[in-house]
Amino acid sequence: MPIIKPFMTSLRFTSTIGAGTGTGATFAIAATAFNDDAGAAATAFPSSFAFYNLYINGVLQPGNTSTVTTTSITIPDGDAENPATPVIVEFVVN
Structure with a gap:
């Protein structure tokens, strides 16, 4: 039986640290503060995905650096970063 690879694609969302709220362990950025690849305002992050990557100022972060809903x-x-620091979240979905 041949192996059929699942369909894979990615969805990217961009924002800045300054869009976040909270301090310390509770610092979070709402999905609605992000723009998608088309430049449109995001309404929510994907509910089902294979994995996600977090980039802060263009640097890939370790997997235990964040949690996502x-x-x-x-x-x-994250509130210790400069407010203008770019944040990119990339979801790989299948």
């Missing part, structure tokens, strides 16, 4: 991404101590 459909409504936000939590980045503990």
